[in-house]
Amino acid sequence: MRLHPDDDVAVALRPLASGETISVDGRALTLRAAIPMAHKFALHPIAAGMPVRKYGEAIGEARTAIAAGDHVHVHNIVSRRARKSA
């Protein structure tokens, strides 16, 4: 489920298996990892340091390069807010 046309990620409405090919808004996408229910996966490649959008808004930035079909979570994105160093 893609929540907003500008989004970089979509949300799994059921658990999805690694290697599974799914259709998001009519486009085929092969998942590179298992996606637990309600977790996010990338719809297209996201470069390290770029903002990651869900609900049409930035929810953080990519820590590393993220490929289409990757699981997107705390291992590869990070908040831009309320940081000690900020």
Next chain:
Amino acid sequence: MADSFLGFRRAGGNVGVRNHVLVLGINGLAGAATRRIGSAVCGTVTVATPYGRGQVGPDAEIHRRQLIGLGRNPNVGAALIVGVDRKALDAIAGEVAKGGTLVETVALDDVHEDALALTDIGLKKAAQLVRHISNQRREACPVSALRVGVECGHSDATSGLAANPLVGKVADRIVDGGGTVIIGETLEWLGAEHLLARRAATPAVARALTEAVARREAYPASLGIDLLGNNPGEENIRGGLSTIEEKSLGAVAKGGSRPLIGVLEHAQAPTGTGLHVMDGPGYSPESITGFVAAGAQLVFFTTGPGNSYCSALAPTIKVSAHPQTPGRLPEQIDFDGSAILTGGEAADATAARLYAQALAVASGTATWGEILGEGDEVFVRVGPSL
């Protein structure tokens, strides 16, 4: 008549959805005696602060505001207020009575520090109050009389996708009916404050909101603490939430879409109707007590994997849209919103069901939390004791 529920009309003009006798302990020195009185008299709800002495400045003020606000909550038909010294007791009791609550008091001073004598007098007074207010009957009242708090706890990604937007639709309906909605948890506006500020009724409200978020964001940073690893918390991360921004964008949806009328301090009652935000903690027990002390008679509480906490004074309607949670916790989750995600029901139809259930609860239908006694009230402190 517009949408209505069956409530208890109070002397002050407010409407209760419950008819509690509150046994309110205002000083931790009398906490055990307060609880003893409450447990001895059926039909009472006990709230006993562990604090009440040695507090100064803003910390004393916020404590006083919470005590008075809980005593004035429209769900309280009558209150027995239990204290230590007469002067402090009468000061609180006088303010509670001004709100229209029927008040009786008992102080350790009156019984020469004998907690058993205090119990004896207190339980007789509480019993008299229970009998007295049991004469009150419910009457049809308009939705405009409702003041509702919206909270989320143990959120996961289904909260932001479905449960919070669902509560948001009901919040809009309550505001459109002339009622009041309060959303708190300042930290969970972080990353969504620009969206809330856009809805502010005046530039001053937008500024107050933005400043509240900045203060809350600066506080952990000033202590050298990184919010990462604290919020989102463990349950949030397991449920698929990666950052505070993501959690906030989902969390603010439970406030609906109507204009933002005002920014309240913790436990501060709004002076008008419509959507308000309360600048307060994200910890649910403290946050909800802030709403209830501001006069909320009803609380919506969304959760992903479950969360049993409830207000002691305001029926707390638990909403989950996780496909497994309502089935796993049938005696905790009051409303199953998962049909939105599994495709079985249109969101507007689910919202209409939740709205109808809220009016039923306001009219007397019991929540699971009430049946199982999960309710509590938890006081915020903002400074050390002297």
